[in-house]
Each structure stands twice: as C-alpha cells, then as structure tokens.
Amino acid sequence: MAQEIERKFLVKGDFKKFSPKATRITQGYLSSIPERTVRVRIKGDKGFITIKGIGNASGASRFEWEKEIPVSEVEQLLAICEPGVIDKTRYLVKSGDKTFEVDEFYGENEGLVLAEIELSSEEEAFTKPDWLGPEVTGDSKYYNSMLMKNPFKNWK
Amino acid sequence: MAQEIERKFLVKGDFKKFSPKATRITQGYLSSIPERTVRVRIKGDKGFITIKGIGNASGASRFEWEKEIPVSEVEQLLAICEPGVIDKTRYLVKSGDKTFEVDEFYGENEGLVLAEIELSSEEEAFTKPDWLGPEVTGDSKYYNSMLMKNPFKNWK
Numbered sequence: 001m002a003q004e005i006e007r008k009f010l011v012k013g014d015f016k017k018f019s020p021k022a023t024r025i026t027q028g029y030l031s032s033i034p035e036r037t038v039r040v041r042i043k044g045d046k047g048f049i050t051i052k053g054i055g056n057a058s059g060a061s062r063f064e065w066e067k068e069i070p071v072s073e074v075e076q077l078l079a080i081c082e083p084g085v086i087d088k089t090r091y092l093v094k095s096g097d098k099t100f101e102v103d104e105f106y107g108e109n110e111g112l113v114l115a116e117i118e119l120s121s122e123e124e125a126f127t128k129p130d131w132l133g134p135e136v137t138g139d140s141k142y143y144n145s146m147l148m149k150n151p152f153k154n155w156k
Numbered sequence: 157m158a159q160e161i162e163r164k165f166l167v168k169g170d171f172k173k174f175s176p177k178a179t180r181i182t183q184g185y186l187s188s189i190p191e192r193t194v195r196v197r198i199k200g201d202k203g204f205i206t207i208k209g210i211g212n213a214s215g216a217s218r219f220e221w222e223k224e225i226p227v228s229e230v231e232q233l234l235a236i237c238e239p240g241v242i243d244k245t246r247y248l249v250k251s252g253d254k255t256f257e258v259d260e261f262y263g264e265n266e267g268l269v270l271a272e273i274e275l276s277s278e279e280e281a282f283t284k285p286d287w288l289g290p291e292v293t294g295d296s297k298y299y300n301s302m303l304m305k306n307p308f309k310n311w312k
Contacts, residue, residue: 030194030207031187036236038186038194049205051186053236065233067223077221080192080209 005122006062008142011113013131015102019091025103028081032145039144040069040077043090047074084108084148096127108151114142161278162218164298167269169287171258175247181259184237188301195300196225196233199246203230240264240304252283264307270298 027041035054041047047070053063078085086109091102098117105112114136117126136142141150183197191210197203203226209219234241242265247258254273261268270292273282292298297306 030192036186036238051233051236063232063236065229067225069223073221076219077207080207080219082192 005119005124006116007119007135007137008139009115009117009135009137010133011102011115011131012133015093015100015113015115015129015131016091018093018129018131019102021092023090025086025088025090026078027086027144028078028084029145029148030077030081032082032148034140034143034145037143037145040074040081042071042074045071047071049074049077082148084151086144086148093129095129098126100129100132105147105152108153109147110153112147112152161275161280163273163275163291163293164295165271165273165291165293166289167258167271167287168289171249171256171269171271171285171287172247174249174285174287175258177248179246181242181244181246182234183242183300184234184240185301185304186233186237188238188304190296190299190301193299193301196230196237198227198230198234201227203227205230205233238304240307242300242304249285251285254282256285256288261303261308264309265303266309268303268308 023044025041025043027039030038030040037052039050039052041050046068048066049069050064050066052065086105087107088103088105088109091104093100093102093115095117098119100115100117102113102115105114115132119126140146179200181197181199183195186194186196193208195206195208197206202224204222205225206220206222208221242261243263244259244261244265247260249256249258249271251273254275256271256273258269258271271288275282296302
C-alpha cells in the first residue's frame with residue numbers, strides 16, 4: 001500500500017544488452033477504468049492481484065495495493081477478466097542507482113516498448129540512458145489497461 | 157475459490173428473535189458489473205476482498221474468489237470505490253440444518269430485508285421458516301452491487 005511515483009518513456013535504442021533479467025508477464029483486468037483498475041497477473045512463476053486508483057494531474061502518482069496469490073487462482077480469475085489480455089516480457093535495466101523496467105509487448109501490441117522508472121518524488125533526478133526515448137508519463141493510451149482496448153497495432 | 161449456490165428471498169416476518177448473532181457490514185465495489193464484481197468489505201472486525209463472476213441462467217450459481225485482508229487496507233480501498241456504499245446488519249438464523257443469512261439494510265436501502273441460503277445444488281431441499289417471503293434469486297436488482305446504484309428508496 002503506497003503512493004507510487006512512476007515516470008514512463010518510449011524506447012529508441014537497444015536496451016537488451018544491459019539487461020541481466022527478463023520475465024514473461026501475462027495479465028488481465030477485472031476493471032480497467034483508471035479510477036479503479038483491478039489487475040491479475042502471472043509474472044514468471046508468481047501470481048498477483050493489484051488495485052490502482054486514479055493518478056494526480058501529472059499522472060505520475062497513483063495509489064497502489066498489491067497481494068501475492070497462487071498462479072492457479074490468477075488463471076481462474078483471468079477466465080472472467082475483460083476481453084483482451086496483455087502479454088509481454090519485462091527486462092530490468094540498471095541506470096545509475098535506479099532500475100528501469102522495460103516492457104516489450106507481444107500480440108496486438110507487438111512493436112511497442114515502454115520503459116518505466118520508480119522515483120521517491122516527481123522531482124527526483126535520475127540518469128537517462130542513451131536508449132531512452134520521449135517521456136509519455138500520464139498519457140493514458142500507454143496504460144496497460146488501455147493497450148488492451150486500443151492496442152498499438154491500431155494506432156497507425 | 158468455489159461455485160456457490162445461493163437462493164435469495166424477501167422477508168415477511170420477525171426473524172430477529174431466532175438470531176443468536178448480528179454483525180455490521182460495510183462494503184463498497186471496485187467493479188459492480190455482474191460479469192466481474194470486485195467487492196471490499198468490513199465484516200465486524202475483519203476485512204475481505206471478494207471477486208464474483210457472472211451466474212448461470214437461473215442466477216443461483218456464481219464463481220467466487222475471496223481473501224481476508226486487514227481492515228485498514230479495506231478502508232483505503234473503500235476510498236477509491238464506486239460512489240455509494242452498502243451498510244447493513246447481517247443476522248444468522250438457523251433453519252433445520254441450514255443457516256440463513258438475513259441482511260437488514262440502512263441508509264438509502266432502509267426498509268429492505270433479504271434472506272440468503274447457501275446450498276450444495278440448485279435442487280437441494282431446505283426448511284422454509286414462517287418469516288420467509290417470496291424468492292428473488294437471480295433478480296439483479298437485489299444484488300448488493302445494484303442496490304448501490306438504484307437503492308430501495310427509489311423503487312416506490
């Protein structure tokens with residue numbers, strides 16, 4: 001239970017050579033409206049349920065609640081989720097003393113790569129790696145919940 | 157994680173003298189659509205999150221998943237729930253070898269009393285007490301999620 005400060009960016013270069021760890025993520029939404037998203041997720045061999053509230057005006061700060069639950073329960077909950085599922089690989093990439101989470105999407109969002117960094121305040125400085133593209137923090141079309149309804153392949 | 161078989165009835169007589177136990181319940185919904193309701197609840201001194209899928213045609217059988225969570229977390233989650241909250245007292249009333257849960261509603265649903273019994277199959281017989289009124293199983297206007305949006309006081 002915490003306020004999370006996250007900034008989100010597009011990716012314009014090769015980040016994989018800097019990543020020691022990749023994890024496959026499959027997730028669905030029981031509620032995808034930004035005011036109260038309810039997400040179930042299988043991340044590697046673990047299961048989670050995560051609830052987020054609406055962000056502040058800049059979109060960087062959102063209320064978040066998360067619990068680990070058995071993968072078998074996530075599978076049953078995925079069966080009643082909203083149509084559409086997000087399938088991606090998450091790479092962890094160190095930059096200075098911070099770690100970027102870089103998501104490479106598959107399926108209907110193939111071609112989209114997003115990098116996210118968690119900060120302790122919206123003003124906190126961080127090292128911008130060469131592969132980092134333009135910032136898209138707070139742009140709701142890059143929310144995973146929105147990528148399900150209006151996937152990247154339909155944007156062109 | 158179970159299929160629950162529940163039958164729901166109106167109440168037409170005095171049941172309280174048969175009830176050894178009453179518990180105050182406050183609850184809100186993160187998602188109230190019948191296909192995937194996500195409910196948080198404070199029941200006495202315990203907290204819960206419960207997810208239900210859509211029922212079958214008769215409305216008696218619904219997929220259900222529930223976890224106990226701290227009351228303090230329910231309170232934080234209630235703050236981001238859909239507008240409207242359900243406030244009621246639940247009475248447990250024995251009838252034969254079964255127990256009815258009888259909910260007396262307050263606030264916008266003052267005057268409504270509903271009795272529910274859990275069965276192992278839709279055909280299972282049970283003892284009908286004198287105070288039990290007409291069956292309303294599967295009538296979505298009696299779902300707690302619907303009572304929030306279209307409360308009993310607006311029905312008249």
